[in-house]
Amino acid sequence: EPEVTQTPSHQVTQMGQEVILRCVPISNHLYFYWYRQILGQKVEFLVSFYNNEISEKSEIFDDQFSVERPDGSNFTLKIRSTKLEDSAMYFCASRPDRLEQYFGPGTRLTVT
Amino acid sequence: AQTVTQSQPEMSVQEAETVTLSCTYDTSESNYYLFWYKQPPSRQMILVIRQEAYKQQNATENRFSVNFQKAAKSFSLKISDSQLGDTAMYFCAFMKRTSGTYKYIFGTGTRLKVLA
Numbered sequence: 001e002p003e004v005t006q007t008p009s010h011q012v013t014q015m016g017q018e019v020i021l022r023c024v025p026i027s028n029h030l031y032f033y034w035y036r037q038i039l040g041q042k043v044e045f046l047v048s049f050y051n052n053e054i055s056e057k058s059e060i061f062d063d064q065f066s067v068e069r070p071d072g073s074n075f076t077l078k079i080r081s082t083k084l085e086d087s088a089m090y091f092c093a094s095r096p097d098r099l100e101q102y103f104g105p106g107t108r109l110t111v112t
Numbered sequence: 113a114q115t116v117t118q119s120q121p122e123m124s125v126q127e128a129e130t131v132t133l134s135c136t137y138d139t140s141e142s143n144y145y146l147f148w149y150k151q152p153p154s155r156q157m158i159l160v161i162r163q164e165a166y167k168q169q170n171a172t173e174n175r176f177s178v179n180f181q182k183a184a185k186s187f188s189l190k191i192s193d194s195q196l197g198d199t200a201m202y203f204c205a206f207m208k209r210t211s212g213t214y215k216y217i218f219g220t221g222t223r224l225k226v227l228a
Contacts, residue, residue, distance in 0.1 A: 004156065033215065034118040042116075043203060043218035091157070098146060099207065099214055103157040 002026045006092050012110045015079050017080035021107045023075045023092030032075045033093040033101060034067065036060070043091065048077065082111045114139040116206050118219035125194045126227050132179075133189045133222045135204030143209035146180065147216070149199040160202070163187065165209070178225045194226045 013019050025032055033059040047057040049067055064080045075094070079086055081083045089108050093101040115138045125131035137146070148160040163171045163180050170178050175192045191198055201223050205216040 007141055031214070033220075035216070040220075042220050043216075045215045045217065046214040050213075056215060076204070095214070100147075100159050100162065101214075101216065103149075105156040 004092055004094055004102050006090075006104035006107050008107060009105065010110070011106045012112065013082055015084060015111055016024075018080055019079050019109065021077045021079075021090050021092075021109070023094075023104055024073055025075055025092070025094030026096075026102055029094035029096050029102070031055075031095045032067075033095075034077045035091045035093065036088040037091070037106075038085075038088045046077070046090075057058065069070070079109075081110070082109075084111050087111045114141070114144075114206050114208070114217050116148075116204055116217055116219040118202075118204055118222050120222045120224070121220070122223045124225040124227055127192075127194055127196060130190060130192045131194055131224065133191075133202050133204075133224065135186050135187045135189070135219055137187065137206050138205075139185070139206065139208075141208050145179075145207045145209060147205040147207065148176070148178070148187075148189045149203045149205060150198075151203065151221075153200070157203065158221075161189065173201055196226050196228060198224065199226045200224060 007022045025056045032049040037043045047061045049056045055067045066078045089106045092104040116135045144165045146163045149157040150160045151157045161173045179188045201221045203221045204219040
């Protein structure tokens, strides 16, 4: 069964550095999402992406964040200048033209 | 704004027993969906069960069933005949039916351990 994959599984970076988190959604899916979970807190919506543009973003998704689908298969989340508070688990999800989202295993980002 | 609350951070249950995970939510919407997702250790979240708010009948999927109380804004998950493979983090999630992006609003999760 097709799955959403994410790389890397764990990323350690220094404060102020740029990171790119990568996701490969399921191939026939149309809608793409990023969520994050700070340790011990809720899973929070960051951004949704459809038809090569952002369809909705949360308050968390400020100017330091960006998303793109550069080659029709990957879906990336870039954080330009990481902060300590960006340390979290980042989940990618995709869905076809139905409601249920399919999640990747997550990337644990640690900012030191 | 919608909120989802899972008041049980951790639970345990003996194999073959029944366990109920609680979830409450707050919304002014009348049309929405509710979901339970399971996240096994080091694995991705997978959908367990879904409930449409306009349906009065509680959803069931094999050993998993929900008790949906719309007036009380409660959506609990019952796992019958618990198995070791049910050990996981369980997330309750809300989705507005009218939302164009169909994003989820999650609770903080309940860590369930099934004991042999």
